[in-house]
Amino acid sequence: MLHPSQGATASALLLTLPVTVPLAVAGVYALTGLRVRTPAKVPAAPRQMPGEGALLVTEAPEVRDVPQRYPSAWAVLVSPAVILVCGSLLARAVVDDGPLSVYAGLLRADALTAWMLLVVGTVALIACASAPAYLAGERTAGRASARAAWRYHVLVQAFLAAMCLAVVTANLGVLWVAVEATTIVTAFLVGHRHTRTSVEAAWKYVVICSAGIALAFLGTVLIYYAARQAGIAEAWALDWPTLVARADRLDPAVTRLGITLIVLGFGAKAGLIPLHAWLPDAHSQAPAPVSALMSGVLLSVAFAAILRYRVIADAALGPDFTRVLLTGIALLTLALAAGLLLAQRDYKRMLAYSSMEHMSLIALATAIGSPLALSAALLHIAGHGLAKSVAFCASGRILHLTGTARIGRVRGLLSQVPAVAGAFGLAIVALMAFPPFSLFASELGIARAGFAAGGGLAWATAAALLLVLVAFAALAARTARMLLGPGTPVERGSAADWPLSLGLAACAALGIATGPLTDLLHAAAQAIGGH
Numbered sequence: 001m002l003h004p005s006q007g008a009t010a011s012a013l014l015l016t017l018p019v020t021v022p023l024a025v026a027g028v029y030a031l032t033g034l035r036v037r038t039p040a041k042v043p044a045a046p047r048q049m050p051g052e053g054a055l056l057v058t059e060a061p062e063v064r065d066v067p068q069r070y071p072s073a074w075a076v077l078v079s080p081a082v083i084l085v086c087g088s089l090l091a092r093a094v095v096d097d098g099p100l101s102v103y104a105g106l107l108r109a110d111a112l113t114a115w116m117l118l119v120v121g122t123v124a125l126i127a128c129a130s131a132p133a134y135l136a137g138e139r140t141a142g143r144a145s146a147r148a149a150w151r152y153h154v155l156v157q158a159f160l161a162a163m164c165l166a167v168v169t170a171n172l173g174v175l176w177v178a179v180e181a182t183t184i185v186t187a188f189l190v191g192h193r194h195t196r197t198s199v200e201a202a203w204k205y206v207v208i209c210s211a212g213i214a215l216a217f218l219g220t221v222l223i224y225y226a227a228r229q230a231g232i233a234e235a236w237a238l239d240w241p242t243l244v245a246r247a248d249r250l251d252p253a254v255t256r257l258g259i260t261l262i263v264l265g266f267g268a269k270a271g272l273i274p275l276h277a278w279l280p281d282a283h284s285q286a287p288a289p290v291s292a293l294m295s296g297v298l299l300s301v302a303f304a305a306i307l308r309y310r311v312i313a314d315a316a317l318g319p320d321f322t323r324v325l326l327t328g329i330a331l332l333t334l335a336l337a338a339g340l341l342l343a344q345r346d347y348k349r350m351l352a353y354s355s356m357e358h359m360s361l362i363a364l365a366t367a368i369g370s371p372l373a374l375s376a377a378l379l380h381i382a383g384h385g386l387a388k389s390v391a392f393c394a395s396g397r398i399l400h401l402t403g404t405a406r407i408g409r410v411r412g413l414l415s416q417v418p419a420v421a422g423a424f425g426l427a428i429v430a431l432m433a434f435p436p437f438s439l440f441a442s443e444l445g446i447a448r449a450g451f452a453a454g455g456g457l458a459w460a461t462a463a464a465l466l467l468v469l470v471a472f473a474a475l476a477a478r479t480a481r482m483l484l485g486p487g488t489p490v491e492r493g494s495a496a497d498w499p500l501s502l503g504l505a506a507c508a509a510l511g512i513a514t515g516p517l518t519d520l521l522h523a524a525a526q527a528i529g530g531h
Contacts, residue, residue, distance in 0.1 A: 011093070011100045014086045015107040018117060018164035022079040026157035029075075029150055074132065076153055079160050080125035087117030091520045099527075101170060105239055108170035111523035115378055116167045116304055118517075122506060123296040123385045124160055127289040129499035130393040131156070134288055137400035143193055152192060152287065159185045159293065163301045172238040175305055176213070176220050179269060182298060183209045189290045190282045201281035208278040212268025215261045216305075222258030223312070226250040240308055247315030256321060259313040262306070263325055269302030271356045272363060273333045280340075283352035284405065288396020291348065292389035295355040300381045303362060307528045310366060319369055326367035327460050331467075333360035338467045341474035346405050347398070350478060351391050354431055357471045358384045358439075364464055365446045368453050374525035376445030379514070383430070383438035383507055390503035391427035394420055398482075410482045421483050423500035428479045430507050432472050438510035443468070 091114035093100060101108040135149045162185060166178035183206065191202035220238070227237035230249035236242040243250075268275030283291045306326075313322045337356035344350045358380065365377035395405075397420045402410050413421035430437035450461025514521055 008102065011109070012102040012107075014090050014093070015100070015102055015109055015168050018083045018086050018121075018168060019161050021082040022157040022161040022164065025075060025079050026154045026161070029154045029157065032150070076128040076131065076157065077125065079157055080121050080128055083117055083121035083124060083160070083164060087114050087121050090114040090117065091517075095519045095523055099241075101241075105170055105236075105241070106174065107168050108241070109168060110527045111520055112304065112307065112378075112527050113167055115382075115517075115520055115524045116301065117164065119300065119382050119385050120160070120163055120167065120297045122382075122503075123293060123389045126386070126389045126393060126499045126503045127292040127296070128156070129502075130292070130396070131287075131289045134393070134396045134400075137397075138193075138287070141400065148192065152189070155185050155189050156290065156293070159189070159290075159298075163297060166301050167304065170240045172220055172223065172240060172243075172308070175308070176216055179216070179266065179302060179305060180213050182301075183213060183269070186282075186286075186290070186294060186298070190286045192287050192290070193285070195285075198285040201278075201285040205278040205282040208275050209268055212265045212275045214265070215268070216265025219258040219261030219265060222254050222261065223250075223309075226254040226258065229254075240312075243312050244315060247312050250312075250316045252317055255313065255316045259309060259317070259322065260325065262309050263322075263329070266302050266305045266309075267329060267363075270299045270306065270363075271333075271359045272329050273336060276333065276336075276356060279356060280349045280352040283355070283392075284346060284348040288348075288392050288399070291351070291395075292392040295351065295392060296385035296389040299355060299359050300362075300385060303359065303366075303381075306363075307366060311528055314369075323367045323369065323457075326363045327457070330360040330363035330367060331460060331463060333357075333363070334464055334467045334471075338470040338474070341471050344474070344478065345407050347407050347410070347478070347482065348392070348395055348405050350407070350475070351388065351395060354471070354475065355384075355388060357468070358388075358431070361443065361446060361464065361468070364460065365449065368446070368449045368457055368461075369529070370449045370453065371522075371525050371529060372445055372452070373449035374528055375521055376442045376449060378521055378524050379438055379445070379510065380442035383442055383510055386503045386507040386510070387427050387430035387437065387439065390423060390500050390507075391431065393503075394424035394427060394500055398424060407478050407482060412484065412486045414483045415486070419497050420500075423497065423504065425479060425483050426504050427500075428475055430504070432475055433468075436511045437507045439507075441511050 090100070090109045091111070094109055094111050094114055099108060099110040131152070135152065139149070159182060162178050162181040166175055166182070169175050169178065187202050187206045190205050191199045223243070224237050227243060227250065228234065229251055230246060232242060232246060264275065271279045283295055286294065310322050333356055337353045337360065340353045341350060341357070344353060362377045362380050365373040365380065398410065398413065399405055401417060401420070404410065414425070430439055433439040433443045447461055447465060450464075451458050509515075510517075
């Protein structure tokens with residue numbers, strides 16, 4: 001039995017380590033990079049000029065590149081490991097004892113926090129473990145240097161810290177800051193190659209997501225104003241548990257406008273319309289492990305913010321407002337993604353539009369709002385993160401092997417590189433919601449919940465299923481074209497395949513049984529149920 005002070009200390013460590021450890025690892029890489037940034041000037045030895053009576057002449061110092069000693073590329077796995085350990089311990093604590101909070105409520109863990117930390121940690125483990133091979137391939141192809149790899153690791157660690165902060169904070173203002181920080185950090189990662197297309201994609205990402213985050217900021221200000229008008233103290237006006245407890249006092253008109261702006265703003269980061277246009281460009285130009293992180297968890301972290309605000313909105317306005325808003329956004333996003341998948345010729349952009357499809361299904365499940373629907377939404381977040389991270393990391397390997405991202409120029413991968421092609425194919429199978437992968441169980445749960453709700457939600461669910469079939473056909477046709485048939489010979493790589501196998505195994509295991517995560521999943525759904 002822990003003393004209360006010991007319990008408080010342990011809670012503080014579990015809530016701060018997922019943020020501080022990635023920052024510390026980023027600091028180590030940054031300091032090491034600064035130490036070796038300037039090439040050393042090595043004095044040249046004096047030499048005698050030819051001819052009688054010649055003088056000894058010392059030439060100007062010769063500038064030579066000193067071998068740069070960076071931390072091991074595998075040091076980046078420290079952060080995902082810490083995030084996973086903290087998420088596991090927090091999961092046990094919140095299921096047994098309820099939510100934990102430290103630092104006067106600034107950081108707080110409930111079941112949703114623990115679930116999201118586990119998702120972030122697992123996807124980060126897959127992406128970070130795939131990064132050394134990817135960066136080695138970039139250097140071999142002449143598209144990156146050792147210093148570019150150093151910058152990459154610094155930015156990825158800062159990215160993980162920002163996402164974890166967004167997950168563990170209870171203050172909605174800090175949540176907004178953390179999501180905005182992800183935009184700043186990932187903009188540099190999207191433009192990692194410094195090509196014209198990557199820089200253009202980075203600027204497009206910054207402009208569109210900044211517009212979305214500006215809308216979210218205005219919405220946050222309006223919620224703060226409504227809270228102050230309701231008599232909530234200034235220090236607690238953006239505290240999520242306080243707002244949930246006193247949501248019935250909030251002004252409905254101000255709250256309605258604030259929630260609309262917040263859903264549109266954070267929806268931009270989640271890949272939902274109308275501010276979705278950044279997603280295919282950014283995902284196709286970013287390094288493959290970064291695309292895995294952005295698609296696998298950044299979209300979900302942004303949507304977790306919407307899940308938090310939905311609880312406040314339902315308590316203040318009733319469930320109908322967010323239900324109509326999210327259903328409309330979900331169906332429009334799904335229709336757009338399905339249509340664009342039919343015309344897609346780039347396999348990384350294909351995966352990006354697939355992310356829009358899956359985020360729209362999560363939004364639809366949130367709109368339905370029953371315990372089954374919310375549990376399915378959270379399971380879908382995990383399954384999509386695992387499958388999409390494997391798909392993007394495998395796509396990076398395919399790009400290095402074939403030299404092209406065009407679907408029409410890739411043929412017969414299964415006969416040429418069976419390991420990579422098999423991982424890519426199985427990831428697509430998982431994204432198409434085939435059993436035993438968890439997306440089958442989550443999409444089945446969403447469908448059951450939608451038809452059980454009846455009325456307009458049943459019709460919306462039926463329409464969503466038809467659009468999912470369109471996306472299914474598009475993914476199947478394009479992936480089969482890449483994997484099957486005779487292909488041009490490609491150079492076989494020697495990169496480790498265990499991160500891809502790990503992601504596929506975890507996704508399949510979740511589809512068979514949630515096991516020890518069952519209680520956490522139900523508790524997380526209850527935490528965001530709101531009613």
